[in-house]
Amino acid sequence: MNYFFNKNGPLISTYFVIAIVFWLVFLIIIPQLYMLDLSFRPNLPPLLRGGPDDVHTLTHYKYFIFGSETSDDPYNYVDIGVFFNTISTAIFVTIINLCFCYPIAFYMAKVASPNTSRLLIVSLIIPFWINELLRSFALRILFAGEGVINNILLGTGLIDSGINFIAMDVALYTGLTYAYILLMIFPLYNAIESLDKNQLEAAKDLGSSTIRTHWRIVIPHAKAGIASGCTMVFMLTAGALATPVVLSSPNTYWFTQLIYQWFNMNDNWSRGSAYSILLLTVSVVFVLLMMRIFKVKIGEIIR
Amino acid sequence: MSADVELQNVSVTFGSFYAAKNVSVKIKEGEFFSFLGPSGCGKTTLLRAISGFLDPSEGKVLIGGQDMAGIGPNKRPTSLIFQNLALFPLMSVADNIAFSLEVRGVGKAERRKRADELLELIALTGQGDKKVHELSGGQRQRVAIARALAIEPEVLLLDEPLSALDLKLRQKMRTELRAIQKRVGITFIYITHDQGEALTMSDRVAVMNEGELEQVGLCDDVYDFPHTPFVATFVGENNPFYGKVISVEGDMVKVESHGNIFSAKAGKIEDKHIHKFSNGDDVIMFIRPESIFIKNENNKLDNNFIAKVNTIEFEGNLKNIYLSINSNMNVRFSVPNAVDTSELSNGKDVELTFSSQKAIVLPRGSLAVD
Missing domain, CATH: 2.40.50.140 (Nucleic acid-binding proteins)
Structure with missing residues (x-):
């Protein structure tokens, strides 16, 4: 700490300390702790808060598992279903995203000339100047029953009747995959970029096929980038709201939509908090799992 | 098995720039042959043309009498040792050495056996389980040689592999490289800008300047009877x-x-x-x-x-x-x-x-x- 102050001078050091403490304590730790506490409290009207009924309870977590007491089902099939559907879809989207982005990132990092590479980066970034909601609506227009894609397919005679991409959730998966593509490409690009090109040539010279070179040389080298991209894409996909609202089929619910409903439409903040905590826990578990699978440390992921 | 290498009127152009210009040379099988020249003289370009990483714009590369046009680096009977060695840092020493066997589908036990043999050849017996970064510079050098020899190439290509070593080690490695070449008996093609290296190790040297061969000959001939003022001043x-x-x-x-x-x-x-x-x-x-x-x-x-x-x-x-x-x-x-x-x-x-x-x-x- 002394060293830090001596190195950066009192003014800059104080600014850093205040900014970081403010960010961590006021914007992250306190709200999350408040949510955590709220999730263990009953949903009371404002007048009763702090009164004798305001005790810690597991009621919201129980609700998530067993459902409403008036319901006939032994478990809360709907919410649990939505939860696992969200998580599994997010994992699926993450994998698709990885498969889609890896070749692009590799091409940009190792194959393309610096100029082509820069052009590619710019053309990847520019579409993201458009608001996420607008992008989702644009996809909806593309995928709608009488949308661009259906019209083209019908027009060329490839299909006889329109395909309901929205109901099949094709639009949702596409939208979610597209939404966080940059967060996958850039960590991958950074990781692959740092690989010595001679390693690729050496592998080739020793007789390795392209696939094996990727499997044995590039992917092991890029694993921190892969883990980093996967965790970010997974977290943001699982926590996405706008894209599922616009693009999901009428029978598909995203877990964030439930959270949104508890908070905003049912005015049940404590249940919303409990659901948020559940999502957060699973996301953190996912990150730890990724680190375990790829044998990377948290420091490597952040890099 | 060893093979001769012949370059027939090889030119390599990048746009209008000639990296190599009409180079013809015949390298005999089992020979230690060096391309010697200042940086940017085109010697690395020639090496890449022989190894298959680039195709000559004109002319032919023949290895063992066979035209190599259209044959990729992974299909040629050559092995290349890179200037920075390009060992795989995430693999063990033995895995590095046996990588070429792994990609050819050789079983694990067989691979290990071959790696151990090669480790013995380079005097690193029992160090197969170490990671590359645990080895010293000279040891890494030898691992790179072993890795290149594992597929039993007919021609070994070396792209200034000693340039990163300090003087003492470099001198020691010269002797060692020469000894290894004698032991395995295959053609070595060596690229260097260091005339001392070229003269001590090679049977014959080719002196290059600006993409062209200035002189090809025995080391003492090149030293005693330079054909051009460039050779006279570059060599020694x-x-x-x-x-x-x-x-x-x-x-x-x-x-x-x-x-x-x-x-x-x-x-x-x-x-x-x-x-x-x-x-x-x-x-x-x-x-x-x-x-x-x-x-x-x-x-x-x-x-x-x-x-x-x-x-x-x-x-x-x-x-x-x-x-x-x-x-x-x-x-x-x-x-x-x-x-x-x-x-x-x-x-x-x-x-x-x-x-x-x-x-x-x-x-x-x-x-x-x-």
């Missing part, structure tokens, strides 16, 4: 005396330079022919620093001149003495450290002597830039 040290021919007698030429008259041998064009000079030709006469002596009772040779001592430089085993004949003409000569040079002091004129048999006359041409 040399004193260029610019002058004019005043008479020619057989293969001996008399040259007038900076007020002195020297006699010297006419240089060779190719191994059998010598340059034909006539009176008045502009030429350069070359005499190496180690062939010049201080004139005294014991040393009286047929060429003599006087020069003023500028500085004496101590280089360990040698002393380099820098002198000037006049303001445009500097000369340097070297004596072993044991020789007494106390009589030489800065600013003093000394009489020097050298043999006409050690001096070579060549037509004017560009020198290697130091």
Whole structure:
């Protein structure tokens, strides 16, 4: 700490300390702790808060598992279903995203000339100047029953009747995959970029096929980038709201939509908090799992 | 198994730039052959054309008599050792060595056996489970060699692999490389800008400049009978005396330079022919620093001149003495450290002597830039 102050001078050091403490304590730790506490409290009207009924309870977590007491089902099939559907879809989207982005990132990092590479980066970034909601609506227009894609397919005679991409959730998966593509490409690009090109040539010279070179040389080298991209894409996909609202089929619910409903439409903040905590826990578990699978440390992921 | 390598009129162009220009050379099987030249002379380009990482714009590369056009680096009987070695940092030493066998579907036990054999060859027995970063520079060098030898290539290509090592280790590795080459008996093609490396290890060297071959020959031939002023100055040290021919007698030429008259041998064009000079030709006469002596009772040779001592430089085993004949003409000569040079002091004129048999006359041409 002394060293830090001596190195950066009192003014800059104080600014850093205040900014970081403010960010961590006021914007992250306190709200999350408040949510955590709220999730263990009953949903009371404002007048009763702090009164004798305001005790810690597991009621919201129980609700998530067993459902409403008036319901006939032994478990809360709907919410649990939505939860696992969200998580599994997010994992699926993450994998698709990885498969889609890896070749692009590799091409940009190792194959393309610096100029082509820069052009590619710019053309990847520019579409993201458009608001996420607008992008989702644009996809909806593309995928709608009488949308661009259906019209083209019908027009060329490839299909006889329109395909309901929205109901099949094709639009949702596409939208979610597209939404966080940059967060996958850039960590991958950074990781692959740092690989010595001679390693690729050496592998080739020793007789390795392209696939094996990727499997044995590039992917092991890029694993921190892969883990980093996967965790970010997974977290943001699982926590996405706008894209599922616009693009999901009428029978598909995203877990964030439930959270949104508890908070905003049912005015049940404590249940919303409990659901948020559940999502957060699973996301953190996912990150730890990724680190375990790829044998990377948290420091490597952040890099 | 070993194979010969033949380059037939190979040119490599990048846009309008010739990285290699009409290079033809035949490298015999089992030979230790070096391409020697300054950086940017096109030697790495040639190596990449032989290994298959780039295709020549014109001409052919033949390995073992077979045209290599359209055959990729993973299908050629060559193995390349990279300048930075390009060992795989995330694999163990044994996995590195056996990588070429792994990609060919050789079983694990067999791979390990072969890796252990190669580790023995490079004197690293029992170090197979280490990671690459746990090895020293020289050990890594040897692992790179073992990895390249694992597929039993017919030709081993080496792209300045010693350049990152410090001097002592580099000298040790030269001997070791040569010994390994003798043991495995395959063709080694070595790329270097260090003439000491090329001369100590190679059977033959090819000196390159600006994409073209200047001279191909045995090491001592290249050193003693350079064909061009570039070779004369790039390989070893040399004193260029610019002058004019005043008479020619057989293969001996008399040259007038900076007020002195020297006699010297006419240089060779190719191994059998010598340059034909006539009176008045502009030429350069070359005499190496180690062939010049201080004139005294014991040393009286047929060429003599006087020069003023500028500085004496101590280089360990040698002393380099820098002198000037006049303001445009500097000369340097070297004596072993044991020789007494106390009589030489800065600013003093000394009489020097050298043999006409050690001096070579060549037509004017560009020198290697130091």
